[in-house]
Amino acid sequence: MATQSREFPPEIIKILKSSQRVAVLTGAGISAESGVPTFREAQTGLWSSFDPAELATPQAFHQNPKLVWEWYTWRRELISRAQPNPGHYALVEMETIFPEFTLITQNVDGLHRLAGSQATIELHGDISRTRCSFENQIISDWPETDEIPPHCPHCGELLRPDVVWFGESLPAEPLEAAFQAASSCQVFLSIGTSTLVEPAASLPFAALRNEAAIIEINPQETPLTPLASYSSHHPAGEVLPELVSKMKR
Ligand code: APR
Secondary structure: OOOOOOOOOHHHHHHHHOOOEEEEEEOOHHHHOOOOOOOOOOOOOHHHHOOHHHHOOHHHHHHOHHHHHHHHHHHHHHHHOOOOOHHHHHHHHHHHHOOEEEEEEOOOOOHHHHHOOOOEEEOOEEEEEEEEOOOOOEOOOOOOOOOOOOEOOOOOOEEEEEEOOOOOOOOHHHHHHHHHHHHHOOEEEEEOOOOOOOOHHHHHHHHHHOOOEEEEEOOOOOOOHHHOOEEEOOOHHHHHHHHHHHHHO
């Protein structure tokens, strides 16, 4: 890939400045600069060292709940030490610039919320929350126990992290809100996602059907790159603050 300038082309800034409705989809890449590992990157992505079939499916939890719980405990600890980076904070500012702004994330790390984004649609759940694997109710407290995973204090079934695993449906309301925002926006920003995992991967296509301009921020090319009005191949934490400062001028 030829080296690309970090500057956004003036026509892209102009489109953004004249837009009322903006939707943003973020993926693991926006948190990479906060030290949270991505999934699919060679060498550093979680799925290069761990098998998702053994750790992130309902079948895996059924077969080996202890392994799955402990893997999520490790990720929870890692995430609890992470702080939002300039990319997250730039999106907080963006929320104040556009009359209609929808931030949709596939991340479970809560860093958009921690940065101060007001109304983030979290499609894949929140790793810091725990729910009952039977009743699906969020459980905040349970009696201290050596059992791994602990059991639901109401029904006795196993507790699990409140995240969406492969093969599970996404929560209906957030998903509907995400598609509503994507299909009515004028600009759709895809930031730090490989755009490979459905249904989130279909969101930019909903935006394209509304003739929205697609702007991508990702150091690597993705299946979305050829369809984007502009792809910035730089880290989100570097280019997003620059983009926001250009918007204000
Ligand atoms: N800035 C922007 N993008 C980055 C950065 C960065 N600093 N660093 C890495 N990236 C890009 C990578 O090039 C890659 O395309 O972020 C993308 C991360 O892709 P994935 O690891 O596939 O993560 P994501 O798209 O969020 O995965 C979707 O898959 O495993 C499931 O549930 C999990 O929510 C996750 C879903």
